[in-house]
Every structure is written in structure tokens, then in C-alpha cells.
Amino acid sequence: MLLMNYITCIILIVLGLYTIVTKKNAMKIVIGMGLLDYGINLLLISVGFKAGGTAPIFTISELDRTSFFVDPVPQALTLTSIVIGACVTALALALVIMINKHYGTLDTDKVRRLKG
Amino acid sequence: MSNKNVKVKEYIIKSAADFFAPIGLILGIYIILHGHLSPGGGFQGGVIVASAAVLIYLGYGYETATNTLKPNLLKKSEAIGALMYSFFALLGIFYAANFCRNVFYNVGNPGDLFSSGTIFLMNFAVGYKVLTGVGFLILLMFGLLANKEA
Amino acid sequence: MTQHLPILAIITLFIGAFIVALIKEKNEVLRNTVVLIATFMSFIFTLMMYKPIIGEGNIITYWMGNWEPVQNWAIGIGLEVDQLSLFFGLFISLSIVLSALYSFKYIEKETGKDKYYVLFLMMSASVMGFIFTGDLFNMYVMIEIMTFASVALTAFRNNKPEAVEAGFKYIAIGSIGSSLILLATVIIYAQFHTLNLAQIAGELHNNYTITTLFALALMVVGYAVKVFAVPTHFVAPDAYMTAPSSISMLFSGIVNKAAVYGILRVLYVVYQSMNLPSVQFMLIFWGTVTMFIGVTMALAQHDFKRLLAFHSISQIGYVITGIGLATALGITGGLYHALNHTLFKGLLFLCAGAVYYATGTTDLDKLGGLAKRMPQTALIFIIGAFSISGIPPFNGFVSKWIIYQASYEAGYAPVTIIALIVSVMTLASFIKVAQSAFFGQLPKEFKNVEEVPLSMRVPMWIMAILCIVGGIFPSSFTKYLITPAANAVMNSAKYVEVMMGPEFASKFYNNLGNAPVIDYKLAGYWQPIAWLILFGILLLAFTLVALLGGFNPKHFSYSDEEDAKYDVFYSGESAEFSHVGGSDLFWGLKYQFRHYFDLMHKIHNGVVNDYALSVVLTAAVVLLYVFTFVR
Numbered sequence: 001m002l003l004m005n006y007i008t009c010i011i012l013i014v015l016g017l018y019t020i021v022t023k024k025n026a027m028k029i030v031i032g033m034g035l036l037d038y039g040i041n042l043l044l045i046s047v048g049f050k051a052g053g054t055a056p057i058f059t060i061s062e063l064d065r066t067s068f069f070v071d072p073v074p075q076a077l078t079l080t081s082i083v084i085g086a087c088v089t090a091l092a093l094a095l096v097i098m099i100n101k102h103y104g105t106l107d108t109d110k111v112r113r114l115k116g
Numbered sequence: 117m118s119n120k121n122v123k124v125k126e127y128i129i130k131s132a133a134d135f136f137a138p139i140g141l142i143l144g145i146y147i148i149l150h151g152h153l154s155p156g157g158g159f160q161g162g163v164i165v166a167s168a169a170v171l172i173y174l175g176y177g178y179e180t181a182t183n184t185l186k187p188n189l190l191k192k193s194e195a196i197g198a199l200m201y202s203f204f205a206l207l208g209i210f211y212a213a214n215f216c217r218n219v220f221y222n223v224g225n226p227g228d229l230f231s232s233g234t235i236f237l238m239n240f241a242v243g244y245k246v247l248t249g250v251g252f253l254i255l256l257m258f259g260l261l262a263n264k265e266a
Numbered sequence: 267m268t269q270h271l272p273i274l275a276i277i278t279l280f281i282g283a284f285i286v287a288l289i290k291e292k293n294e295v296l297r298n299t300v301v302l303i304a305t306f307m308s309f310i311f312t313l314m315m316y317k318p319i320i321g322e323g324n325i326i327t328y329w330m331g332n333w334e335p336v337q338n339w340a341i342g343i344g345l346e347v348d349q350l351s352l353f354f355g356l357f358i359s360l361s362i363v364l365s366a367l368y369s370f371k372y373i374e375k376e377t378g379k380d381k382y383y384v385l386f387l388m389m390s391a392s393v394m395g396f397i398f399t400g401d402l403f404n405m406y407v408m409i410e411i412m413t414f415a416s417v418a419l420t421a422f423r424n425n426k427p428e429a430v431e432a433g434f435k436y437i438a439i440g441s442i443g444s445s446l447i448l449l450a451t452v453i454i455y456a457q458f459h460t461l462n463l464a465q466i467a468g469e470l471h472n473n474y475t476i477t478t479l480f481a482l483a484l485m486v487v488g489y490a491v492k493v494f495a496v497p498t499h500f501v502a503p504d505a506y507m508t509a510p511s512s513i514s515m516l517f518s519g520i521v522n523k524a525a526v527y528g529i530l531r532v533l534y535v536v537y538q539s540m541n542l543p544s545v546q547f548m549l550i551f552w553g554t555v556t557m558f559i560g561v562t563m564a565l566a567q568h569d570f571k572r573l574l575a576f577h578s579i580s581q582i583g584y585v586i587t588g589i590g591l592a593t594a595l596g597i598t599g600g601l602y603h604a605l606n607h608t609l610f611k612g613l614l615f616l617c618a619g620a621v622y623y624a625t626g627t628t629d630l631d632k633l634g635g636l637a638k639r640m641p642q643t644a645l646i647f648i649i650g651a652f653s654i655s656g657i658p659p660f661n662g663f664v665s666k667w668i669i670y671q672a673s674y675e676a677g678y679a680p681v682t683i684i685a686l687i688v689s690v691m692t693l694a695s696f697i698k699v700a701q702s703a704f705f706g707q708l709p710k711e712f713k714n715v716e717e718v719p720l721s722m723r724v725p726m727w728i729m730a731i732l733c734i735v736g737g738i739f740p741s742s743f744t745k746y747l748i749t750p751a752a753n754a755v756m757n758s759a760k761y762v763e764v765m766m767g768p769e770f771a772s773k774f775y776n777n778l779g780n781a782p783v784i785d786y787k788l789a790g791y792w793q794p795i796a797w798l799i800l801f802g803i804l805l806l807a808f809t810l811v812a813l814l815g816g817f818n819p820k821h822f823s824y825s826d827e828e829d830a831k832y833d834v835f836y837s838g839e840s841a842e843f844s845h846v847g848g849s850d851l852f853w854g855l856k857y858q859f860r861h862y863f864d865l866m867h868k869i870h871n872g873v874v875n876d877y878a879l880s881v882v883l884t885a886a887v888v889l890l891y892v893f894t895f896v897r
Contacts, residue, residue, distance in 0.1 A: 013449070020438060020878045029438055029874065036445045040452060047456040057155060074455070077403055081448060083159060084410045088441055090253055091414060095421060095434040097260050102427035111431050112872025114504040116566070195287035202281050208331065215273040216331040 005046040012039030026099060026106040030092045037085035041078050048074030126175075133175025140168040148243030152232040158239045162246025169251040178262040182255060190252040197245025204238045268318050269328050272345045272398040275311035275359065278304050279391035283384050291380045298370050301383050305366045308394065309359040312352070319352045320750045325764040327400070338770040340462035346400030346765050350535075353601065353751035354397045354527045357608050361519040362390040364612070364725035369512040371719045372619055376510075382422055386513070389415035393520045397527055400765060402451050402461045402536075405528065409447065409492060413440040416521055419513045420505045432504035435874045439501045442881050443491025450485035453477060464765030467536045467758055471774040474539075476893070482539065483892040485532050486548075487885045492525035495586060496556040497884045499579045500870060500877040503563075506575035507628075511619025514571060518578040518615065519608040526585055526604055535758045540592040544895040548888070549590025550673075554681050557583025561691045563870070565852055566863055570618045570628040570703060573695060574611070577654060580688060581607045587685070588669045589755075591676045597752040598744060599668030605747070606661045606736060610653035613729040617647040620722060621703060624715040630699065635708030639715045644704040646726045651700060653733045655693035661736030698851040 012035050019032030048071035056072035096106065103111050144165030151157030173181040208217030216238075224231030282304025289297045318324050326347040329335075333342025347355070366386070373382060389412055396408035417440065421433030455461060457477055458469045470478060487498075494502035506514045529549075539545045560580030567573040585607065588600025620643045621636065622628050637644035653660035656667070666689055673681040717723075736743055754761070763771035856863055 013445075017442070017878075017882055020442065021875055021882060024875065026434060026874075029878075033438065033441045036442070040445055040448050043449070044452045044455075047452060055155065071459070073459075073461070074452075077452075077455075079159065080403075080407060084407065084414075087414060088410075088437065090257070091417060092434065092437050092441075093257070094260070095417075095430055095437065098421070098424055098430040099427075099434055102430055108874050111434075111874075113428050114432055114435075114507070115872030116867045116870050192288055195284045198284040199281065199288075202277060202284065206277070209270055209273075214329060214332045215270070215277070218331065 002046060002049060002051075005042060005049075009039045009042040009046065012036075012042060015039075024108050026096045026108055026111065029108070030089060030096060033092060034085065034089055037081070037088075041081055041085070044074050044078045044081060048072070130175040133171040137168045137171040137175075140164055140171065144168070144243075144247065148240060148247075149229065149236075151239035151243070152235045153227065153229075158242025158244075159246050162243045162248075163250055165243075165247040166250035166254060169254050173254070173258055178258055181258070185251060185255060187252055187255050187259075190248045190255070193248040194245050194252060197241050197243075197248060200241035201238055201245065204234045204241060207234055268315075269326055271311050271315045272326060272328055272347045273330075275308045275315075275355070276391055276395045276398060278307045278311065279362075279387050279394060283387035283391060286380060286383045286387060289380065291378075294379070297380065297383060301366050301369075301387065302363075304387060305359075305363045305390065308390070309363050312355045312359040312394075315347060315352055316356070319347060320349055320746070323349075323750070325349075325760070327765050335462075335465075335766060335770075338766060340460055340465045340766065343404055344400040344462055344464075344765060345398050346464065346761070347398050348761055348764075349750040349754035350527070350530065351397050353605075353747055354523060355394065356747070357605050358393055358397065358520045358523060359390075361516065361608055361612055364728060365512045365516050365519075368515075368616055368619070368722050368725045369510075371721050372512050372623055373510055376423070378422070382419070382510075385415045385418050385422075386516075389419065389516065390520070393524045396524045400463050402454060402463055402466065404461075405531075406444070406448050406451050409524065409528065410444050412521060412524060413437075413444060413492070416440075416505070416513075416517065420509045422510055422513070423508065426508065428504075429508040432501070432508040435501045435877065436505045438874050439491060439498065439877055439881060442878060443488045443498070445488075446484045446491070446885060447488035450481040450488060453481040453484070457481075462765065463531070463536055464762045465770070467538065468762045468766065468770060468774040470537055471758075472538075474897070478537075479892050479896055480889070482532075482537055482896075483889045484885065486529065487881075487888050489525045489528040489532065490552070490884070490888075491881055493522055493529065493582055493586070494579050495552055495582070496559050496579070497880045498877075499556070499560070500880065502579055503567075503572045503575040506578065506615075507569060507572040511571070511615050511622060514575070514618075515612040515615040518575075518611045522578065522582055523604055523608060526582070526589075529586070530589055530755060534589075534755045535761050538758050539896070540590075542896060544891075544897075546590055546592050548891060550587050550678060550681060553583045553585070553587030553590055554684050555583070556580065556586060557688045558684055559866070561688045561695070562859075562862070563866055564695050565691060565698075566856060566866070567695075568630045570621065570630055570633070570699065571615070573630075573699060574614050574618060577614075577692060577695070578607075578611050580692065581611065581654065583688075584666065584669055584685065587673065587681060588665075591669075591672050591678070593672055593676055594752060594756070595668060595672035596676060597755050598748050599665055599672050601748050601751050601755075602668060602740075602744065603662075603665035605743075606653065606665045606733070609729050609732050609736065610650045610660075610662060613646060613650035613726060613733065614654065616722070616726045616729070617643055617650060620718040620726070623718050623722065625712050630702045632709065633703040633712075634706045635704070636712065636715065637704040638708060639712065640704075640717050642717060642723055643726070646723075646730045647704060648700065649730045649733055651693075651696035653737070655696055656689045657693070659734065659737050661733050661740070664737055664740040694852065701851055 016032045016034070016036030016039060019035060020029050023029060023032065050068065050070050052068075053070035054067050056069040056075070099111055100106055105111065144161045144163075144167075146161070147156040147164060148158055148161030151161065169181065169185055172184060205216045207219050208215050211217070211219045213219065218233045218235050221233035221235070223233065230236065282300055285300050285304075286297055289300065315326065319326060326345075328345040330343040330345070335341065369382070369386065373379060376382070392408045392411035392415065396405055396412065399405055399408060417433050417437045420436050421429050423429045451461070454466060457475070458466055460466060460469075491498045506517055509517065533545065533549075534540050557580045560576050560578075560583055564573050564576035564580065567576060581603070585600050585604045588596050588603055590596070591600075618628055620640065621633065624640060625633065625636070627633065649660065653662040656662045666685070670682050670685055673679075673685065759771060759775040762775070
């Protein structure tokens with residue numbers, strides 16, 4: 001089951017990079033950036049998983065001697081990473097809106113006044 | 117906007133928004149306040165509260181949303197939330213410990229709402245910052261779209 | 267009190283940013299006061315760390331919330347400031363103060379100043395946090411905040427299409443870089459279940475697996491994207507050019523330097539991989555390519571700030587080469603050049619900003635003769651230009667000389683030669699700028715320009731004086747700043763020992779506590795004689811080649827030229843008809859190497875997809891290299 005996670009996150013990362021590299025639409029590039037982020041987040045949350053572990057919450061009554069926690073650190077890290085990803089997406093979308101306003105297009109082949 | 121179908125659709129969304137916005141607000145505030153006891157915390161609760169802003173926008177349109185929520189106030193509140201967090205974190209230094217140290221933690225019984233010292237307050241500051249920040253962000257984005265339509 | 271200094275240096279900037287967000291946009295006096303106080307306090311806090319850290323040789327460690335390691339296992343977020351961090355922290359906080367001072371007048375006419383200062387302080391704070399942290403994930407968060415603020419500041423003049431375009435390109439490329447860093451962090455966490463740099467360093471000591479090497483490659487590429495090393499540098503000129511000059515200065519002065527620090531920290535202290543010849547070769551090769559391509563692209567530019575941006579890339583190449591040599595002299599040269607680059611490149615960007623402030627353009631074709639109207643700016647520009655080109659009494663000469671000598675001693679003579687050539691080309695392109703912006707004919711529309719206000723000149727003069735001081739007293743600079751930092755770079759064991767305790771460190775390191783003795787052969791470092799001899803040899807070589815007919819124009823066939831202006835280069839017959847643009851001083855050189863320049867222009871094509879592709883390809887090549895050669 002965990003193997004499936006790893007395969008999926010690699011697919012997501014590669015798909016994200018592929019989208020950024022090949023798609024000419026600025027909006028799709030933002031989507032690619034998102035995919036890249038989600039792939040890494042999935043990897044991060046999978047790293048902390050332990051089969052059979054319970055949620056890392058301090059609830060004495062429900063714990064017995066055999067139970068153990070999954071690693072809580074990656075969950076905190078994933079949350080941070082999601083927040084950052086959301087901010088980056090918001091900023092990128094704002095820039096896409098501005099590009100559309102100035103250039104009248106989202107085609108990256110046409111949005112290239114800065115070159116050389 | 118003169119299309120009749122749109123009006124009916126808006127009515128449905130408005131009813132749904134009326135129903136779900138208070139639930140979102142209460143749930144979000146609950147999650148912020150119980151951040152030190154249960155899963156969730158400032159950020160998660162803040163985002164849920166901010167989703168109420170989306171519902172208000174969907175139900176009542178951009179004008180009403182900005183009039184009710186006042187983006188400028190939200191912007192200032194975000195900075196206040198961040199300052200609150202910095203202040204509570206700096207309390208650690210004032211109380212002869214390190215930055216972010218939890219002080220006043222001997223109050224109350226474990227499991228109570230007021231039992232965790234400044235962690236609770238820090239969580240509240242983060243929640244306040246996030247709900248205002250994300251709310252402002254959402255309104256800003258909608259504002260850009262609304263300007264484009266006009 | 268001492269142990270609180272690092273967090274205070276970071277948090278004052280953050281608090282300053284939040285307070286600025288509260289102030290009304292119209293209230294300029296209050297806002298400027300808050301910005302100045304916040305940046306200056308941060309600088310003072312950093313300065314106060316000088317005595318305990320560099321003076322007495324201690325390392326400050328700080329555990330957030332008193333979460334100290336339990337059973338040799340770091341569970342909290344730690345700050346750790348050693349001599350290397352403090353070295354970077356000192357000049358970064360200084361340039362933040364100077365940039366803030368410069369900004370007050372410079373962006374006076376713009377709108378949205380409150381947002382500018384919030385982002386400015388956020389960027390500064392994140393760089394300070396990045397420099398002082400001792401936690402791998404914290405490094406990622408800080409560099410991401412930094413990228414975020416940099417992108418927003420790049421697009422600050424969002425009424426200009428170019429600024430928005432540069433911002434979008436920057437965020438697309440920058441987020442790939444950040445994602446690579448995050449991926450590497452995740453992989454390292456999965457291996458060692460810790461994020462503390464010192465603990466990872468201990469675990470990684472002589473203990474490479476294929477997985478950690480994978481993380482190494484990703485992390486190096488991630489920081490290379492942030493440092494704008496060559497195949498990933500395409501967004502740098504766009505961003506530097508369109509951002510306000512006070513921000514361009516910070517891009518080259520602190521954002522780039524933070525990434526240099528990241529490379530140093532990861533390769534030297536965390537991985538301790540710099541004793542491997544393969545890693546050394548990778549960095550030296552990378553740095554050399556970076557410095558060469560940067561400077562050749564700069565020759566072909568005709569925008570002041572874009573030219574400076576390419577020079578910034580080129581100079582970072584020197585720094586990477588220096589730190590890649592992994593000898594004491596090489597690290598000294600690299601660190602010294604990093605410091606000098608912050609000073610003279612900041613100075614030059616501020617000059618470009620002054621020109622923009624006075625005339626409203628940075629296009630070299632439109633400028634000219636400004637030395638008459640702005641004598642102080644012209645003088646400061648010449649100091650900066652001489653520093654960056656490595657002319658003797660200025661600081662660039664010293665650090666470049668150390669790098670030449672270190673690369674020659676390490677057995678990389680071709681690198682020395684390329685570095686020399688790059689230095690000459692740097693001088694050439696600054697002659698071009700001086701000629702077309704400050705000397706020559708003053709265009710009519712600039713008859714009434716005036717010298718920039720005092721508050722803009724003061725930061726420029728401070729940096730100019732530091733440039734001269736760094737060139738005249740190099741030995742005291744190295745003794746009081748750079749040698750301790752270079753020692754800290756070489757001594758990973760002490761870093762681990764101070765952070766995690768001697769018990770933990772002794773598990774991995776045999777010789778604890780005694781730093782490896784660094785042998786500074788600074789003998790040839792300030793000997794103009796050697797420089798003169800080299801100059802003489804080069805002159806002799808050129809004369810010989812010329813006598814043997816190497817430069818005989820008869821060898822070239824230029825009769826089928828469509829443009830008569832190239833004839834001038836050989837015979838000058840049609841000189842009266844040809845007109846050379848002010849910024850086109852080296853048209854002959856550009857014509858001779860037209861295939862190279864055409865190729866370069868084709869590569870810098872402005873399509874963000876291609877830029878992203880080059881980052882991905884770089885990652886692939888570095889991965890292959892690391893898997894094949896690094897053991």
C-alpha cells in the first residue's frame with residue numbers, strides 16, 4: 001500500500017515537471033507547479049507513516065502497551081509545505097492575471113519581451 | 117446577469133451559503149481554540165473560517181462580501197495577528213527562557229481549554245492571522261476577477 | 267543575553283515588517299523610521315555577536331522553546347551561529363541597512379510603498395533566518411519566503427509588462443528550485459529521521475549511501491537555481507533588470523549570497539564531501555562555465571542593469587570556483603570574493619538606480635555624458651567598476667588574485683587562465699558602460715538632470731569606501747573576518763560537537779576539538795611585481811602573435827558584408843558612413859564571435875518552458891554525475 005504512495009508521488013512529480021516544461025499556457029505552468037508540490041507533499045506524508053500506528057495525539061485512555069504513534073514531524077512539515085505551496089500558487093496566479101492584462105495572452109511564446 | 121436561470125441559481129447558492137457559513141465559522145473557531153488539545157490548530161481553523169468568506173462571496177456577490185468583510189481591516193488584522201504571535205513568542209525571552217518557550221504552563225488541568233499557557237494564545241494568534249490573511253487573499257483574487265468582468 | 271542575539275537579529279526584521287503593514291500608506295516619516303530602526307537594530311544585534319563568536323571563537327547555539335536534544339536526538343528547532351554564519355550575517359545585515367537608506371528617496375515617486383517595505387523586510391528577515399538556522403527544513407522555509415518576497419518585489423513596478431513577465435518567470439523557475447530542495451530534505455529526513463544539521467552531519471560522516479547521494483545532487487541543483495549558476499541563470503537578468511535598483515542590490519548582495527551559503531553549508535559541513543575530487547571538480551567546472559558565459563553575455567547587453575546582472579552571474583562563478591577548490595586559500599578567496607561582490611555589485615546597482623532616478627532610463631543607447639551633471643555618481647561608478655574588474659588598489663583585485671593563485675596551486679591552470687580572461691572582459695564591458703553612460707556627449711533631454719539626493723549618495727559612499735579599504739588592508743580583512751569563517755568551513759566536527767554535545771560527536775569523529783591546521787600561503791597575494799610580470803608576458807605573447815601575422819586582416823574575407831560598419835574594424839575606409847551606437851563599443855568583437863553570440867541569443871530566448879527545461883536537464887546531468895563519479 002505504501003509502495004503505491006511512492007509510485008504515485010513520483011508520477012505526480014514527473015507529471016508536474018513535464019507540465020512546466022511542455023505546456024505553453026501560463027495557467028497550465030501554475031498547475032504544473034502545483035502538481036510538483038503535491039507530489040512532494042505526498043512523499044513527505046508517506047515518509048512518516050508506520051503500519052499500524054495511531055494518530056500522534058496525547059489521549060492516554062485509548063492507548064495500550066502495544067500501540068505506537070506514526071511520526072508526527074512529517075505531518076507538521078507537510079502542513080508548512082502546503083501553506084507555502086498555497087502562497088506560491090496565489091502569487092503565481094496573481095502574476096498570470098497581470099500578464100493577461102498587459103499582454104492579452106497567456107501563451108509563453110508571446111510573453112517574451114525580456115530575452116537575449 | 118439578466119438571465120433568469122442565473123437568478124434562480126443564485127437563490128439556491130444564497131440559501132446554501134446562509135446555511136453553511138455559520139457552520140464554517142463555528143467549526144473553524146472551535147478548531148482554532150482546541151488546537152493544543154486535538155488535531156488541527158490555528159492554520160487549519162483559520163482556513164475553515166476564511167472559507168466563510170468564499171460562501172458569502174458566492175451567495176451575495178463581490179460588493180456585499182467586501183462591504184461585510186472590509187479588506188483593509190482584514191489586512192491590518194493580519195499584521196496584528198503576526199505581531200501577537202511575535203509578542204507571545206518573545207515572552208519566552210522575557211521570562212528568562214528561550215524564544216517560543218511556553219510560559220504560564222502550570223495553569224489548569226491537562227485537557228482543559230485553558231491549560232497550556234501561551235501555546236493556546238500563540239495558536240489563537242496564528243488562527244487570527246490565517247483567517248484574516250486567507251480571507252483577504254480570497255477577496256483580493258475575486259476582486260481581480262470582478263474588475264475584469266466589469 | 268548573548269545566546270538570544272541570533273533570534274533577535276531575525277525577529278526584529280519580521281516585527282518591523284508587521285508594524286509597517288499597520289502604518290497608513292501616507293504616513294511616510296513613521297514608516298521610514300520603523301524600517302530604519304528595524305534594519306539598524308538587526309545590524310547591531312549581528313555586530314554584537316562579533317566578539318563572542320569571532321573574537322573568542324565560540325559558537326552560539328539556541329534551541330527554540332528550550333527543546334534541547336534528548337538522548338542525543340534533536341527534537342526541537344535549533345539556531346546555530348558559527349563563524350561562517352556570522353561572516354555572512356555581518357555583510358548581509360549591513361547591506362540591508364544601506365539598501366533601506368537608499369530606498370527612502372529612490373522609490374519616493376512610486377505607489378504601494380507600504381507593500382514594498384513589508385516585502386523588503388520579509389526578504390531581509392528570511393535571509394537572516396536562513397543564515398542563522400541550524401535546521402534543514404527551516405532552511406527550506408526561509409529560502410522559500412525569500413523567493414516569494416523576491417518575486418513580489420521583482421513585479422513591484424507592475425504597471426510595466428516586463429516586470430510582471432520577469433516575476434512570473436522567476437516564480438516558475440524558483441519554485442522548481444525550491445521543490446528540489448524540499449525533495450532532498452524529505453529524502454534526508456526519511457534516512458535519518460532528524461532535521462538538525464549537526465545531527466545529520468554526524469550521521470553522514472563517511473557514510474554515504476545511494477539515497478543520500480541522490481539527496482546531495484538534488485540539493486546542490488536546488489541551491490544552484492537560487493544562486494543562478496549558469497544553466498539555471500536565465501531568469502536572473504530579467505529579475506535584476508526589472509526590480510527597483512535597491513532590490514537588485516539585495517538580489518545580488520543577499521539573495522545570491524544566501525544560496526552560496528547554502529551550498530557551502532550543505533557540501534562542507536553537512537555532507538563533508540569536499541575532500542572528494544569529483545565534487546571539487548563539479549563545482550570548479552560549474553563555476554568556470556558560469557563566470558565565462560556570464561561575462562560574454564554581459565558584453566552583448568545594452569541595458570545598464572541587465573549588463574550588471576550578467577556580471578553578477580559571472581562574479582558568482584568566481585565564488586563557486588573558489589569554494590570548489592576546497593583548499594584553505596581557495597575558500598578564503600571564495601569568501602572574500604563573496605564579501606567584495608556584495609560591496610561592489612551593490613554599489614554598481616545603486617549607481618544604475620541613481621542614473622534611473624535622475625534620467626528615468628537605464629538604456630545605454632539613450633544615456634551619455636552624465637559625469638558632467640552627476641560627478642559623484644560617476645566617481646562612485648568608476649570605483650565600483652575598477653573593483654569588479656580587479657584593478658589593484660581596490661578590493662576585487664585582492665580576492666580575484668587569491669582565487670587565481672589558489673586555482674593555480676590546486677593544479678587547475680586552465681581555470682586560472684579563464685578567470686584572468688573573464689576579468690579582462692569585465693573591465694572591457696565596464697569601459698563600455700562608462701563610455702556610453704557617463705562620458706561622451708550629453709543628450710539634450712538630460713541637460714537638466716541633477717545629482718541624486720544625499721540620502722542616496724550616503725549608502726553609495728559607504729560602500730565605495732569599504733571597497734577601497736578592502737583593497738588597501740586585505741590582511742586585516744582576512745585576519746578578522748575571513749580566516750575564522752574559512753576555519754569554520756573546514757571544521758565540521760566542531761559544529762557537530764557544539765550543537766549536539768561531545769558525546770554524540772565522539773561517536774563519529776576521531777579527532778575531536780582540534781581544528782585542522784590551515785596553512786595560509788598568502789605570500790604572493792599582494793605583490794604587484796608578479797602582476798606586472800604576468801602583464802609583460804601577455805604583452806610579449808600578443809606582440810609575437812601579431813608579428814607572426816596572427817592578426818593580419820588579410821586572412822579575413824569581409825568583402826561580402828552587407829553592413830559597412832564592420833569594414834571599419836579592419837581598414838576604416840567607410841568610417842564616415844558607419845555609425846556605432848553608444849553601447850556598441852565592441853562591435854568588432856561581437857562580429858568576430860557572432861556564431862557564439864547568435865547561439866547565446868538563441869538560448870536566452872525568453873520562453874519560460876525552455877528555462878524550466880534547462881533546470882530539469884541540469885538536475886538530470888548532476889544526478890548522473892553524482893551517481894557515476896561520487897563515491
